[in-house]
Each structure stands twice: as structure tokens, then as C-alpha cells.
Amino acid sequence: MKKLLFVYLLLIGLFVIYIYNYQMESSTKRAWNENELVGNMDETYVMVTFLVGIDYWKRALKGFEDAAESLNVSVEYRGSTQYDVHEEMTVLEQVIAKNPAGIAISTMDPEALNPVIDKAVEAGIPVVMFDADAPESKAYSFLGTDNYKAGVEAAHKMADLVNKSGEVGVITLPHQLNHQERTKGFQDTISKEYPEMKVVSINDGRGDQVISKEEAEAMIAANPNLVGIFVTEANGGVGVGQAIVSNNLKDSIKIISFDTxxxxxxxxxxxxxxxxxxxxxxxxxYWSLQFLFHLQHGIYDQDRKNAPLPRNVDTGVTIVTKENVDSYYPQ
Amino acid sequence: MKKLLFVYLLLIGLFVIYIYNYQMESSTKRAWNENELVGNMDETYVMVTFLVGIDYWKRALKGFEDAAESLNVSVEYRGSTQYDVHEEMTVLEQVIAKNPAGIAISTMDPEALNPVIDKAVEAGIPVVMFDADAPESKAYSFLGTDNYKAGVEAAHKMADLVNKSGEVGVITLPHQLNHQERTKGFQDTISKEYPEMKVVSINDGRGDQVISKEEAEAMIAANPNLVGIFVTEANGGVGVGQAIVSNNLKDSIKIISFDTxxxxxxxxxxxxxxxxxxxxxxxxxYWSLQFLFHLQHGIYDQDRKNAPLPRNVDTGVTIVTKENVDSYYPQ
Incomplete structure (x- = not known):
């Protein structure tokens, strides 16, 4: 009997320890959820773009997913298949109807989506813009490249490539704001900081490979001393590359392009x-999702409810050359 | 004996469940620490400013502390007591010597601290700048007000206050870059967007209450139709306020000032x-500490090791009026 009593006591003791431990664990967890940056897997944040699935968005989506993993929340990716603002608007309407925890949007038109974006914000859904802004909308923040500064970086790299001396040209889209800014950053920097260099020509490549090739050839014919061309978008960059190869000028003209x-x-x-x-x-x-999470969880200066997030984030650029090109291929 | 055997089996079963649970818990926790945004209390992040302890830094420090609480890390606040760049440099050297997990710096001189900042970065200490940048240093990011945009906001508010019509003036520090930008944002917006308004005078208040009062009085005397004054810094704002009161012009001239x-x-x-x-x-x-934490923990695009963070963050402004003024008093 005594042995049995001992076993019973041991048993009860164990139960008490077990239950005590269990409660400790759950109270720790509860405190954790209140203070820490940990969400819930049924919180779904949605990324919306145009031309869904093209390579350009892959790294952005990866960042969005990486942040979601850190914060223990879910993500979805939606968008228009075509370069069609009405289709993007319809997709955005469908996303809003599901009342997600937050939406990060890249818009193909700086104004057309505003009524839909504003509707989401008014319904209490956190919205930030990334890559391409809708500045007059009610979205809380914009995260993207400062295109003027990107042009400045391109100018410094060009100066480096041509030993700070010689005539250079630009092939761009002169009617699009982001390309105007890239061109201006490039021009201003060359004229202010590199007295031995000169921007002699700015041509319209229309974002087209064939037209950009023709424009590059015309530019080279008109400026026989040309030592470099800055192309502000990727299709044109390849076209200019073809012009340089077919005219056998690989060694005398340096090209800086845009995107990867x-x-x-x-x-x-x-x-x-x-x-x-x-x-x-x-x-x-990555930071779009972080911002949306902070809005959703009310983690901001409570005095500034009308402006809870940094308004503008310049995500910066890096220069890709032969040395680091391998890591930029999609994996 | 049968009963005893049953109890023993129960006992063993309980032990197995207990140990199984214990291991589950600890393996969950280990995975957690790898993936989630949770640091260690002996990770110390340091905020360094000049004029340590003045009201202006209190909200920034609160944001720094709030982020530290979310991320489960420690913070310290250090700085020069005087408006003395050599003292700030000495303090920064002392902070670096302790090898902290990261440093957020506001500098009173955009160049003087660069060698010390660069030394910290080269020693592997994450560094970001906030409020006042050292743009040529090796710090990874800058988080502060876009002063041009702050001037734009001031212009819209002024237009609102004077019914989009009338002559306005600016009292500023014409030789300091941030004040030049505030003034330019204000001027550009008035001239582009409000055809019935005109900036008739820009005076130097030297950041001084008495001089700003005198300059406001001179401006009013020279421009009898003046309806508003934008003052780009707080001492001047109070001086201009005194000028308005002592000349009994409270109802006819609107003042917009800066800071709280x-x-x-x-x-x-x-x-x-x-x-x-x-x-x-x-x-x-808040976002300075988040950024430093991300650098310290290597949470960034591994392809962009030379630019792991957004380069520039415009933390934005809000407009304080009688309606929301109460929440801006230090608590």
C-alpha cells in the first residue's frame, strides 16, 4: 500500500508540474503575441501588379514573401496579365472584395487606379504603392527607386568607364517622367562634376529594341568621338548593344543600361x-510588407494617425558589372 | 500487482508525453529564433545625437525604444551636451569602442564625422543616419524629412488659410541647405499652383527669436498687404508670433511655423x-532601429550586399493646428 501511495503522489506531482509548465508556456506565448512582430497565418497580404509573372516582379515578390515568413503571415500575388489598366483595376476590385490584411500595388498609370485605391483605404485596408506610385491617391507610402539618383549613379559609373573624359549620349523615353528623371540625374552630374565630359545627344528609343538600335547608329554617325551611351531602359539597352556589335565598336563605346x-x-x-x-x-x-503589417497592427506614432508611415522610401540602386552579374540571373 | 502495473504504465506514458512535448517546444523555439524578428537583450543599439536631452530628440528616442521592445533588444542614448562637433566625435568614438550592435547618428555637421562613421562601418558595425545626414559617409541609409516636400505641404496649408489669395513672406536661414529646401518647396508650390498668391519677401531670421521678430516687423512695414508668413524654424516662429501680437495683426496675418x-x-x-x-x-x-537590426541579422537581399537597405527614407510631416495640438506636448 505504501508503495502504491508513493506512486500516486508521484503521479499527482507530475500532473501538477505538467499543467504548471503548460500554463507558463501559453502565458509566455500570449505576452509574445502582444509585443513582438508576429502575425497570424490567416492574415493575408496581397501584392498587385500589371503584367503579372514577368521576371521584373520576381525579386519584389521574393522580398514580400521573405518578410511574410519573418512576420508569420500569408501572402498572395495577383495582377493583370496584359498591360491594361482596366484589367488591373478589375483585379484590384476583386482583391479588395476579399478584405485582405493589406495590399501593395504597382500601378501602370499614376492616376487611373486612384478611385479604387482610395476605396480600399476608406474601407480600412492598409495600402502602399511600390515601384510605380499613384502620388495623388490615399495610399500611405511609396517604396521605389529615386530615378534622379539612379541617373547620378549611372553618370559616376560612366565617368569611371571612360576615364572622366569624352562625349557621351543618352537613349531614353523623353515623354515618361521616370526616364526624364534618370536622364536629368545623368546630365546634371556629368555637367557639374566631370568638366572633361559632355552629353552631346539625347535620343528617343521609344522603349523598343529595333528603334533604339537605329537611334544608336544615328547617334554614332553624328558624333564620331562618342565614348559612351547611357540607355534608360532594358529593351533599348539590348538594341544599343546590337548596334555596337554590328558596327564593331565594342572596344571604343561603353554602354550602361537599366534593369537586369x-x-x-x-x-x-x-x-x-x-x-x-x-x-x-x-x-x-520586403519593406512594403513590413509597412502593411505595421499599419494592420497599429504599430506607429499614435499622434500621427493621418501619416503613420514614412511617406517615401528610395529603395536605392546597385551597379551590376561582369564581376557580380552571376548573382542577378533569376534562380 | 495488476493495479500497480497499470499505474507504472500510466506513469511511463506520462513521462513520454512530457518529454515529447518538451522537445516539441524547444524545437519550435529554435526554429522561431532563426526565422522571426527576435533579437537578444544583450544586443545593444545606440542612438547618438548632439545637444543630448533636448525635447526635439524625445520622440525619436521613443521610436527607437519602441522598436527595441518589439525586437527584444536593448538600446542606449548618448550624445554631446554642447553644440560642438568635436564633442560629438569623441562620444561616437567611445560608443564604437564598445562594439555595439548598431548606431543611429544625427550629425550637426554633414562632413566632420565622416572619418569616424566610416571607421565604425569598416569595423562591421551597422550605421544609419537620421534627421541630419552625412551623405558622403559610408553609413548605409538616411531617415529624415524631405525638406522640399515639407515646404510644399506648408504652401498648401498657407493657401488653405488665406483662401488661396494674397501676398506672403518667408523667414528662414538662407545659408542652410535644409532651410533653402523648405523655402524652395514653398515658393515653387505657390508660384505653380496658386496664381492669386505671391511670395513677396524672403528674410533672414538667423534662427533667432529677436532677429526674426525684427525681420517680421520690417517685412510687414514694407508689404502692407501681407496675409501670411512661413517661418522655417521654431525660434523664429515664436519671434514672428510676438511681432504679430505686439502689432495687433493676429487676425490679418497667418503664421505657419516649423517643429513642435x-x-x-x-x-x-x-x-x-x-x-x-x-x-x-x-x-x-523606429525605422532606424529596424534597419540596424536587419543589418545586424543579415536580413536583406544577399545579391545586394553593398546596398542592403533602402538608401533614403522620407519620414514625412504632419500639420499641427489647434485641433490636434494637445497630443504634441511631451508626455
Whole structure:
């Protein structure tokens, strides 16, 4: 009997320890959820873009997913398949109808989506813009490249490539704001900081490979001393690369392009394009989700309810050359 | 004996469940620490400013502390007691010597601290700048007010206060970059968007209450139709407020000031100053610590090791009026 009593006591003791431990664990967890940056897997944050699935968005989505993993929340990716603002609007309407925990949007039109964006914000859904802003909308924040500064970086790299001396040109989209800014940052920096360099020509490549090739050839014919061309978008960069190759000018004219499409990266490997400007797309996605999470969880200066987030984030650029090109191929 | 055997089996079963649970818990916790945004209390992040302890830094420090609580890390606040760049440099050297987990610095000189900042970065210490940048240093990021945009906001508010019509003036520090930017944002917006308004005078208040009062009186005498004055810093704002009161012009001239010092807030309560521009100091502190934590823990796009963070964050402004002034007094 005594033995049995001992076993019973031991048994009861164990139960008490077990239950005590169990409660400790759950109270720790509860405190944790209140103070720490930990969400819930049924909180779903949605990324919305146009031209869904193209390579350009992959790194942004990766950043968005990486942040979701850190914060223990879920993500979805939606968007228009075409370059069609009405389709993007319809997709956004469908996303809003599901009342998600937050939406990060890149818009193909700086104004057309405003009524839908504002509707989401008014319904209490956190919204931030990334890569391409809708500045007059009620979205809380914009995370993207400061295009003027990207042009400044391109100018410094060009100066480096041509030993700070000689005539250079730009092939761009002169009617689009982001390309105007890239061109202006480039021009201003060359004229202010490199007295031995001169921007002699700015041509319209229309974002087209064939037209950009023709414009590059015309520019070279008109400026026989040209030592470099800055191309502000990727299709044009490949076109200019082709012009340089077919005219056998690989050694005398340096090209700096924009973004990290496969065609551009291949031409960097082949020494046709010397460098390209990579945007911080992972950063756009990662910090977009962080911002949406902070809005959803009310983690901000409570005095500034009308402006709870930093208004503008310049996600920065990096320069890709033959040395680091391998890590920019999609994995 | 059978009973005893049953008890023993139960006992063994319980032990197995207990140990199984224990291991589950600890393996969950280990996975947690790898993936989630949770630091260690012996990770110490340091905020360094000049004029340590003045009201202006309090909200920034609060943001820094709030982020530290969320991320489960420690913070310290250090700085020079005087407006003395050599003292700030000495303090920064002392902070670096302790090898902290990260440093957020606001510098009183955009260049003087660069060698010390660069030394910290080269020693592997994460560094970000906030409020006042050292743009040529190796710090990874800057978080602060876009002063041009703050001037734009001030212009819209002024237009609102004077019914989009009339002559306005600016009292500023014409030789300091941040004040030049505030003035330019204000001027550009008035001239582009408000055809019935005109900036008729820009005077130097030297950041001094008495001089700003005198300059306001001179401006009013020279421009009898003046309906508003934008003052780009807080001492001047109080001086201009005194000028308005002593000349009995409270009803005819609207003042917009900058920052949220007690003197400014009191004048808003008394209807002397109509509005003031509050900077996102909490945001600067909060996101500085988040950024430092991400650097320390290697949470960034591994392809962009040379630019792991957004380069520039505009923490934004809010407009303080009589309606929301109470929440801006230090608590």
C-alpha cells in the first residue's frame, strides 16, 4: 500500500508540474503575441501588379514573401496579365472584395487606379504603392527607386568607364517622367562634376529594341568621338548593344543600361554592355510588407494617425558589372 | 500487482508525453529564433545625437525604444551636451569602442564625422543616419524629412488659410541647405499652383527669436498687404508670433511655423500661430532601429550586399493646428 501511495503522489506531482509548465508556456506565448512582430497565418497580404509573372516582379515578390515568413503571415500575388489598366483595376476590385490584411500595388498609370485605391483605404485596408506610385491617391507610402539618383549613379559609373573624359549620349523615353528623371540625374552630374565630359545627344528609343538600335547608329554617325551611351531602359539597352556589335565598336563605346533582364545580363557577360543599374526590387517587396503589417497592427506614432508611415522610401540602386552579374540571373 | 502495473504504465506514458512535448517546444523555439524578428537583450543599439536631452530628440528616442521592445533588444542614448562637433566625435568614438550592435547618428555637421562613421562601418558595425545626414559617409541609409516636400505641404496649408489669395513672406536661414529646401518647396508650390498668391519677401531670421521678430516687423512695414508668413524654424516662429501680437495683426496675418517646441504649441493654442509642420521624429527612431537590426541579422537581399537597405527614407510631416495640438506636448 505504501508503495502504491508513493506512486500516486508521484503521479499527482507530475500532473501538477505538467499543467504548471503548460500554463507558463501559453502565458509566455500570449505576452509574445502582444509585443513582438508576429502575425497570424490567416492574415493575408496581397501584392498587385500589371503584367503579372514577368521576371521584373520576381525579386519584389521574393522580398514580400521573405518578410511574410519573418512576420508569420500569408501572402498572395495577383495582377493583370496584359498591360491594361482596366484589367488591373478589375483585379484590384476583386482583391479588395476579399478584405485582405493589406495590399501593395504597382500601378501602370499614376492616376487611373486612384478611385479604387482610395476605396480600399476608406474601407480600412492598409495600402502602399511600390515601384510605380499613384502620388495623388490615399495610399500611405511609396517604396521605389529615386530615378534622379539612379541617373547620378549611372553618370559616376560612366565617368569611371571612360576615364572622366569624352562625349557621351543618352537613349531614353523623353515623354515618361521616370526616364526624364534618370536622364536629368545623368546630365546634371556629368555637367557639374566631370568638366572633361559632355552629353552631346539625347535620343528617343521609344522603349523598343529595333528603334533604339537605329537611334544608336544615328547617334554614332553624328558624333564620331562618342565614348559612351547611357540607355534608360532594358529593351533599348539590348538594341544599343546590337548596334555596337554590328558596327564593331565594342572596344571604343561603353554602354550602361537599366534593369537586369536576361538579355542585358547576357550582354554584360559578353562584354557588350559594361554595366547596368539594378533597382532594389527585393527591398520594395520586403519593406512594403513590413509597412502593411505595421499599419494592420497599429504599430506607429499614435499622434500621427493621418501619416503613420514614412511617406517615401528610395529603395536605392546597385551597379551590376561582369564581376557580380552571376548573382542577378533569376534562380 | 495488476493495479500497480497499470499505474507504472500510466506513469511511463506520462513521462513520454512530457518529454515529447518538451522537445516539441524547444524545437519550435529554435526554429522561431532563426526565422522571426527576435533579437537578444544583450544586443545593444545606440542612438547618438548632439545637444543630448533636448525635447526635439524625445520622440525619436521613443521610436527607437519602441522598436527595441518589439525586437527584444536593448538600446542606449548618448550624445554631446554642447553644440560642438568635436564633442560629438569623441562620444561616437567611445560608443564604437564598445562594439555595439548598431548606431543611429544625427550629425550637426554633414562632413566632420565622416572619418569616424566610416571607421565604425569598416569595423562591421551597422550605421544609419537620421534627421541630419552625412551623405558622403559610408553609413548605409538616411531617415529624415524631405525638406522640399515639407515646404510644399506648408504652401498648401498657407493657401488653405488665406483662401488661396494674397501676398506672403518667408523667414528662414538662407545659408542652410535644409532651410533653402523648405523655402524652395514653398515658393515653387505657390508660384505653380496658386496664381492669386505671391511670395513677396524672403528674410533672414538667423534662427533667432529677436532677429526674426525684427525681420517680421520690417517685412510687414514694407508689404502692407501681407496675409501670411512661413517661418522655417521654431525660434523664429515664436519671434514672428510676438511681432504679430505686439502689432495687433493676429487676425490679418497667418503664421505657419516649423517643429513642435513648447513655445510654438502654446502660440497655436493662443491662435497666434495657425499651424506648424511636425517632422516624423518617432518614425526616424523606429525605422532606424529596424534597419540596424536587419543589418545586424543579415536580413536583406544577399545579391545586394553593398546596398542592403533602402538608401533614403522620407519620414514625412504632419500639420499641427489647434485641433490636434494637445497630443504634441511631451508626455
Amino acid at each position: 533582364d536576361k538579355g542585358t545580363l547576357d550582354m554584360i557577360k559578353d562584354d557588350v554592355i559594361s554595366a547596368t543599374i539594378a533597382q532594389g526590387t527585393w527591398e520594395m517587396g | 517646441d513648447k513655445g510654438t504649441l502654446d502660440m497655436i493654442k493662443d491662435d497666434v500661430i495657425s499651424a506648424t509642420i511636425a517632422q516624423g521624429t518617432w518614425e526616424m527612431g
